[in-house]
Amino acid sequence: MDDYVVLMERETTIAYVEAASTAALLFDYCLTFDSEVRWTWGRKWGIVRIAFVISRYVPIATCIMYLYYMLESPRGRIPDPGRYIAINGTMSTFNAAAADVMLLARAQAFCGWGIKVLFATVLLSTAIIAVALTFIYVVTSKPSDAYGNFEGEKYLSIAYGLLMVYQLVLMSLILHKRFKFYRRESTPLVTNVYRDGVIYVLCIALASMVNCIGIAVLPQPYTFLFYSPQAVVHSVLSSRILFNLRETSEWWDDVEISFGTIFSRPIRFPSSVDHVELDIIDTAYL
Template identity: 25%
Template sequence: MQAVVAYTFATLDFVQTFPEEVRLMWGAPFGLPKVLFFAVRYSVLVNDVFCGLAGGFPTEYADKDCLGAWKRSAMTSVFIVVAAEAILFHRAYAFSGKRTGILVYIVAQFIAIHAAAFILMLKFFESSKFTKWDVSNIRICLQTQGSVTLLAGVFASFLASITVAMSIMVYAAIYEHREFNTRSPLLVTFYRDGIFYFISLAAFASVNIVIIWIAPAGYKFLLTQ
């Protein structure tokens, strides 16, 4: 049911915004922002399919196939978050005045944090175990084991990453763009969207960290997706 709701929402959003995508993005100059935009936008649809296949469609999954399906779902989820963070980092770099020093720092930090998150995720896969749960003749892959420390580390890495990117944007707002804040609607929109994304992802990461540590065994992975 969760996968059906997610895919319905993503499809509805895609259909509603597709005319704007054609108008604003198809003819835009080719570059990193355009690549990241399309990567995030279309990988959401792919991820929802993987989530559905991993969660609850009639199937004869063996235990190892449950893990394989879950890996595909988890890795596409991570890809979406990392690509979305790359957009935020690119925006922070642009707002900083495209300083070389900021670029070097951003790239180094982005690689270091996400390499660490990827390693933690792989180790979490190794610690995961699944069972098959039959509900109304539907066989569901149910995760029964996984290192909460490793998974909390993944979310903590994402939280640290976006906090740094947002800090750079706030610094630029205070010291680089003070005189433009009220005169540039585009700049205001960029900051508004960046802050909204930061608050959303930071809230989900923080809630996941808390739930992973304190929730009963059957609910530790409730909001990971």
């Protein structure tokens, strides 16, 4: 009887969280659909656009799949739970990676890193993805219990912790660049990229932190309670970074055309700093 009560409480709680996450994602999709049409449709395919499509649409599938698993696995209606969760976890990992690609593109546009720093950042991101996938496949290779939980799944908090560290590293690099080189610059492009690069990255990192703590601390039936909310935060904020940047880039181009050559000159930065407008616009239209 106690087990049945626990099972029903878990199903109800997860159903509410998953339904709320999916509703929030779809609601944001409706709000920003016109921005998606304007700023992404008809443009050439590149790394940033591919990352956008993944982070925009994959979370819808992962939320629905995870809700179905949590409701049906206790009833034995999932033929191969390990493979099902492995597929879902892989999709979620690539969704997080796609969102981080967009964050990295914004940070690169703002900071103008050299090849060594960029390579080190990409290498760190790749290592985190490899660690996350390894944990997923190792954990799901073991049989699940009556509640659909896997032995050792709490170790997945390490992967989310590494993801949080990576996002905080990006934020720290953006802060360093802002206060060292762009302290006196207040152009819309600089302000936009700085705001997106700090506030949004901080929110995404906090979502990773909450999920990491939830996996490590919550009792096993509720281990992945914040799994879908984090995916929603990744999707919503990374998409808005792209929309806001492209909107600001177009506005800046219109200002230059309207007011003539006085505004068409690039902002004067110290000799050691690249022109941020060119870097941002080039990155935004990949």
